[in-house]
Amino acid sequence: MATRTSLQKTLGIGLTLGVTLLWLLGVIASGLVAQHEMNEVFDSALEETAQRILPLAVTDILNRENGSGNQRAPALQNHDEYLTYLVRDDHGNLLLQSHDANPEVFGTTPKEGFSNTPTHRLYGVSAVSNTIYLEVAEPLAHRRESALEAGLALLMPLIVLIPVSLLGIWWIVRLSLRKVVDFQQSIESRGAGDLSPVAENQLPLEFEPIAVAVNRLLERLHRALESERSFTANSAHELRTPLATALAKVQRLKTRISDEPLQHNVAEIEESLRSLSVLSGKLLELAKAEGGGALSQSPHDLVPILAMIVRDFEDQAPGRIVLSLPEREVNSFLDPDAFAILARNLIENALKHGSRSQPVEVSLKDKGVFRVCNGGDIVPPNQLALLRNRFARSKTDASGSGLGLAIADAIAKGAGMTLHLRSPATGRQDGFEAEINIAPIATGNANN
Ligand SMILES: Nc1ncnc2c1ncn2[C@@H]1O[C@H](COP(=O)(O)OP(=O)(O)O)[C@@H](O)[C@H]1O
Ligand SMILES: [Mg+2]
Incomplete structure (x- = not known):
């Protein structure tokens, strides 16, 4: 598997290496050109010097009384010579030398024009029909030093260039990737x-x-x-009528049968049909809840709706529900129908799965916190985490489809709210609690 790399890092290092390499090539090329040009200048200076000294040296030698023998040109002041020269005849006999000149630097016989020794650059000219030769020597070390200095001067900018290029590229890449990072965050959020x-x-x-x-x-x-x-939604809807018809027919059949075991069988069929019809109703609710539409355009007071729902349950389980409602309105953008479905599912669960001997507490607070709480066994955390999934049920004797909490959760999510499930219930050792804040935004506006 390829290792994941940062674009910023790759570009930063890659481009800086590239720029450095190109710069080095540039330094080498311009160093070579500079060296060539410097050599030309040095050579022309050498040539010029030789031609300037030659007439003086020739005059000096020709004017000597004995006409031969070596002489050292007198130094006006004691100094180090950069250019040294020798004047010799065509056999190589020394006639004149500059005061610092070392004859070993020069060849055994004099030569005209430019030539190189390992340490010096030489230039020779001749006069008086090639009988007198003047050679000027310049140490190569000086030229090398100049070339080296020029090269170093060209390398200097690299010290600044490398960090500046790294920083600059890092910054530009970061700047140009900002929109991409924004895009990534907008998807994530x-x-x-x-x-x-x-x-x-x-x-x-x-x-x-x-x-x-x-x-x-x-x-x-x-x-x-x-x-x-x-x-x-369509299948659940289409199933409704035939299920209702079948149920009615079975119920009618039951009344006509006198045989006890047969009646028992028909009652079982009736029960199956009834749970099928409940299941199709739940499927329809789930499809609606997941289809959105959990929020309404304007806020509604949900207190009377909750009161009505609890009243409906009174017939099923007289006296088991303890309801506490706020004195003020609780206005919420949660759609009233969606709220009714949510509340019904939660209360139905509490009645069905909670301990029969304990009341079911249903409460709505001023701030919009809706809570349904019941006694009974604790639901283990690993199961609690899965209960919102469709068809998920924990260990229970009660009949059901496993869709109630999935519906409630879908409504909450559709409205941008969070349904909290807790077991044990807050402030108790046992039981189960479902809580949702149904007016997270509207409360402040409604009550102020
Ligand atoms: N109030 C509650 N008290 C205890 N257990 C609950 C409560 N509400 C839900 N449960 C557990 O969560 C499971 C899933 O609930 P739900 O989705 O409504 O399906 P159903 O009620 O059809 O079983 C239930 O089977 C039950 O085990
Ligand atoms: Mg249920």
């Missing part, structure tokens, strides 16, 4: 249910195909979910 297209036009051109692909995927996902939901 979306709720699971948000399948709306992502903004593609803010991304750098190179990244646009990704956004387009993401949008295409979202669109397909949206369509798939939509068709799944409408299929569930």
